[in-house]
Amino acid sequence: xxxxxxxxxxxxxxxxxKYVCVFDKSALKFSHQQRLFRTSAVSCGQIVQFKLSxxxxxxxxxxxxxxxxxxxxxxxxxxxxxxxxSDKASVTITSRYDGIIRKLHYNLDExxxxxxxxxxxxxxxxxxxxxxxxxxxxxxxxxxxxxHQEIKGHKTLATPAVRRLAMENNIKLSEVVxxxxxxxxxxxxxxxxxxxxxxxxxPPSPKxxxxxxxxxxxxxxxAPKDRARKIPVPVSxxxxxxxxxxxxxxxxxxxxxxxxxxxxxxxxxxxxxxxxDLTQLVQLREDLKPLAQVRGVKLSFMPFFIKAxxxxxxxxxxxxxxxxESCQNVTYKASHNIxxxxxxxxxxxxxxxxxxxxxxxxxxxxELNRLQSLGSAxxxxxxxxxxxxxxxxxxGTIGGTYAKPVxxxxxxxxxxxxxxxxxxxxxxxxxxFKAQIMNVSWSADHRIIDGATMARFSNxxxxxxxxxxxxxxxxx
Amino acid sequence: xxLQSSLKNCLQLSCVLRTPKAGFRxxxxxxxxxxxxxxxVYQNLAVEDWIHxxxxxxxxxxxxxxxxxxxxxxxxxxxxxxxxxxxLLRQKNIKLAxxxxxxxxxYHDLGNINLTFFTSRKKYERMENLKLVVKALKALxxxxxxxxxxxxxxxxxxxxxxxxTAAKLGRTSAYHHCTLLCNADKFVLxxxxxxxxKGLKSNATPxxxxxxxxxxxxxxxLTCEMLLDAIAEEYxxxxxxxxHITLINPADExxxxxxxNKTKELQTWEWVYGKTPKFSISTCFNMVYKDxxxxxxxxxxxxxxxxxxCNIDLPEQWLPPALSSxxxxxxxxxxxxxxxxxALATTLLRVCPQDExxxxxxxxxxxxxxxxx
Numbered sequence: 129x130x131x132x133x134x135x136x137x138x139x140x141x142x143x144x145x146k147y148v149c150v151f152d153k154s155a156l157k158f159s160h161q162q163r164l165f166r167t168s169a170v171s172c173g174q175i176v177q178f179k180l181s182x183x184x185x186x187x188x189x190x191x192x193x194x195x196x197x198x199x200x201x202x203x204x205x206x207x208x209x210x211x212x213x214s215d216k217a218s219v220t221i222t223s224r225y226d227g228i229i230r231k232l233h234y235n236l237d238e239x240x241x242x243x244x245x246x247x248x249x250x251x252x253x254x255x256x257x258x259x260x261x262x263x264x265x266x267x268x269x270x271x272x273x274x275x276h277q278e279i280k281g282h283k284t285l286a287t288p289a290v291r292r293l294a295m296e297n298n299i300k301l302s303e304v305v306x307x308x309x310x311x312x313x314x315x316x317x318x319x320x321x322x323x324x325x326x327x328x329x330x331p332p333s334p335k336x337x338x339x340x341x342x343x344x345x346x347x348x349x350x351a352p353k354d355r356a357r358k359i360p361v362p363v364s365x366x367x368x369x370x371x372x373x374x375x376x377x378x379x380x381x382x383x384x385x386x387x388x389x390x391x392x393x394x395x396x397x398x399x400x401x402x403x404x405d406l407t408q409l410v411q412l413r414e415d416l417k418p419l420a421q422v423r424g425v426k427l428s429f430m431p432f433f434i435k436a437x438x439x440x441x442x443x444x445x446x447x448x449x450x451x452x453e454s455c456q457n458v459t460y461k462a463s464h465n466i467x468x469x470x471x472x473x474x475x476x477x478x479x480x481x482x483x484x485x486x487x488x489x490x491x492x493x494x495e496l497n498r499l500q501s502l503g504s505a506x507x508x509x510x511x512x513x514x515x516x517x518x519x520x521x522x523x524g525t526i527g528g529t530y531a532k533p534v535x536x537x538x539x540x541x542x543x544x545x546x547x548x549x550x551x552x553x554x555x556x557x558x559x560x561f562k563a564q565i566m567n568v569s570w571s572a573d574h575r576i577i578d579g580a581t582m583a584r585f586s587n588x589x590x591x592x593x594x595x596x597x598x599x600x601x602x603x604x
Numbered sequence: 605x606x607l608q609s610s611l612k613n614c615l616q617l618s619c620v621l622r623t624p625k626a627g628f629r630x631x632x633x634x635x636x637x638x639x640x641x642x643x644x645v646y647q648n649l650a651v652e653d654w655i656h657x658x659x660x661x662x663x664x665x666x667x668x669x670x671x672x673x674x675x676x677x678x679x680x681x682x683x684x685x686x687x688x689x690x691x692l693l694r695q696k697n698i699k700l701a702x703x704x705x706x707x708x709x710x711y712h713d714l715g716n717i718n719l720t721f722f723t724s725r726k727k728y729e730r731m732e733n734l735k736l737v738v739k740a741l742k743a744l745x746x747x748x749x750x751x752x753x754x755x756x757x758x759x760x761x762x763x764x765x766x767x768x769t770a771a772k773l774g775r776t777s778a779y780h781h782c783t784l785l786c787n788a789d790k791f792v793l794x795x796x797x798x799x800x801x802k803g804l805k806s807n808a809t810p811x812x813x814x815x816x817x818x819x820x821x822x823x824x825x826l827t828c829e830m831l832l833d834a835i836a837e838e839y840x841x842x843x844x845x846x847x848h849i850t851l852i853n854p855a856d857e858x859x860x861x862x863x864x865n866k867t868k869e870l871q872t873w874e875w876v877y878g879k880t881p882k883f884s885i886s887t888c889f890n891m892v893y894k895d896x897x898x899x900x901x902x903x904x905x906x907x908x909x910x911x912x913x914c915n916i917d918l919p920e921q922w923l924p925p926a927l928s929s930x931x932x933x934x935x936x937x938x939x940x941x942x943x944x945x946x947a948l949a950t951t952l953l954r955v956c957p958q959d960e961x962x963x964x965x966x967x968x969x970x971x972x973x974x975x976x977x
Contacts, residue, residue, distance in 0.1 A: 184728050218679070381944055
């Protein structure tokens with residue numbers, strides 16, 4: 129049995145406990161003050177060597193595979209300390225004590241011995257430690273019953289969390305009235321005791337309810353102790369939120385996006401938006417869907433949008449160009465490799481359909497299916513993700529009407545498509561009819577593209593989609 | 605603590621209420637035989653976790669029967685790159701799961717049955733369980749030459765492994781699970797469990813490869829259902845309980861509250877790949893580019909599944925130094941994952957000089973890098 133007594137010279141030692149966060153500030157403040165008195169009177173924690181318990185099957189040694197805690201961490205009883213492995217069995221070792229980890233006796237992948245110290249835990253002297261014995265399994269229910277003090281042979285029942293709360297507030301459990309099962313002392317009992325002592329305003333216990341203002345026609349028998357039901361005046365009590373900020377480094381794909389988007393914003397963007405009446409296209413797609421299905425292809429609206437864009441780019445090739453870094457040269461790209469923004473687990477990925485200028489609508493649909501299934505499986509290849517010259521983003525499938533898309537360098541234009549809405553519109557006769565309306569928001573590089581070019585391209589694209597038959601004239 | 609006991613009561617109560625077939629009477633003691641209605645490896649592993657965490661096993665035992673659609677299951681402390689052909693798994697849509705018990709890597713498909721024996725920590729006894737299985741097999745087909753080795757394997761004809769074992773011990777409960785090959789696809793099994801990755805150095809638990817055989821090959825009249833029934837019968841006899849199999853749906857939150865969160869956790873990248881013990885890769889490969897073959901040497905340290913340190917040795921000036929250092933910088937801290945690497949490499953390309961030759965070299969290099977993952 130090795131128990132070391134440690135004398136600490138410095139003043140206040142703050143024992144972290146996850147239970148402390150749950151209290152409101154007034155209780156916390158109070159326990160601080162209490163602590164000032166306490167540490168001078170009570171001796172500091174003792175270091176206990178927690179030994180590796182019996183694994184069973186006559187096993188004497190195991191390999192330490194993972195530590196869940198490090199030196200300086202505070203642990204509660206039953207928290208996981210480490211994972212050890214022996215002969216195909218993985219064992220989770222849990223702490224027997226509440227306290228602070230002071231020493232890990234093994235590094236990762238070292239062999240640990242049953243019966244030998246695994247970690248040193250510093251616990252409070254006032255708790256008292258029973259002589260070291262191997263921790264074998266404890267029946268699941270009994271961990272809730274711990275004897276704290278025996279006053280006149282009367283055992284006080286309280287969970288470790290409650291005992292800590294009492295200890296930190298210098299409360300003798302024997303003085304608290306327990307309202308739990310078997311006169312068990314609950315957290316509420318400690319808080320109530322504190323409230324009586326200090327007159328502090330404590331948050332109502334979870335069991336109490338805010339009674340809504342109801343007509344007094346019916347008396348609902350609730351907690352028997354409540355008599356005259358008063359509507360409680362909302363007390364401005366401090367709202368306790370125990371969440372913590374979480375900081376993580378920006379890595380991998382996200383880091384690359386930071387670079388790309390920062391470069392993108394150096395491009396002077398201008399926006400141009402319009403409204404497209406897709407009523408005829410919706411009908412056309414309905415007619416063609418089964419035909420495509422027979423050929424094993426799912427037909428959405430995108431193939432039409434993509435093909436129409438390519439037809440437009442034939443007339444306005446500057447939108448399918450690239451400006452070099454020094455802005456000295458413009459390269460007109462021969463291929464229309466139209467990118468389609470895809471939302472995957474990783475984030476925004478933009479695979480592109482190659483050479484749309486020589487593809488039929490069906491071929492584009494088929495290629496989109498391939499890219500979509502690869503995208504959702506996380507298996508898009510380099511070739512699919514590079515070489516794009518123009519991009520369409522169908523954000524409308526998620527929602528929204530207007531957008532301000534960001535151009536993906538080295539491209540010079542991008543279009544964002546809103547959702548298709550059924551809206552009332554006027555026809556040539558002045559009658560109101562049901563129209564399928566979609567909004568498009570274009571962004572273009574103002575260094576080489578002017579508003580008029582963008583507007584004309586958009587009008588051409590719009591005309592192809594509003595009157596799909598007109599695409600037939602220009603299809604190659 | 606209060607929550608735990610109510611959950612334990614919950615399963616007992618819901619078992620009584622929701623069992624499709626009537627007849628389950630005892631509530632806190634005795635043995636229970638349950639079978640999963642799902643073939644999803646993550647859901648089934650989640651059921652094991654749930655029973656381990658929430659069920660009061662002090663006075664009872666549970667036998668859990670389950671089968672999975674094609675999946676490779678690695679042990680808690682193993683390295684998937686060392687254990688299996690991840691490229692093949694992705695291609696063939698074979699799932700990869702990491703279980704919480706120790707031991708080595710196994711291949712599951714519907715021709716393999718899984719048995720989990722849940723007991724209190726005190727009653728944890730693997731030999732007994734395996735002897736039970738052998739007894740059941742012999743009762744079914746007396747001519748079968750099957751026996752248990754001291755490594756907790758079951759061998760057929762003294763030579764072929766038909767079952768592997770692993771176990772998990774917690775504070776108050778424990779489980780021992782094992783596989784049993786009835787009619788699994790041996791061809792896929794051997795190609796899936798053959799790692800193509802070279803130059804790996806790690807302290808992860810290595811698997812011990814063994815020749816395997818299906819019971820079906822020994823006796824074509826055997827099916828998985830017959831084996832499951834025989835084992836359930838033997839278990840019921842030995843533990844004096846009803847030979848009544850309760851069906852469990854691993855997606856049912858009312859019977860298993862919190863199960864869907866457990867299932868999700870088992871599928872996260874952080875669990876499957878991120879829990880890999882630290883390892884290093886030191887390898888070289890031949891990179892074919894146009895009509896030349898170049899030697900590339902790569903050294904990487906991977907911790908928690910992420911590249912901690914990365915070094916790529918390329919032929920001098922093949923890529924401008926600024927570009928190769930950009931690649932190395934971006935890879936550092938990134939997931940050791942081909943998808944992540946492809947995504948980051950292609951995204952970075954947008955802000956690289958728009959030189960076709962340069963870009964195609966970059967692409968070839970990145971593609972080769974992803975082959976290591």
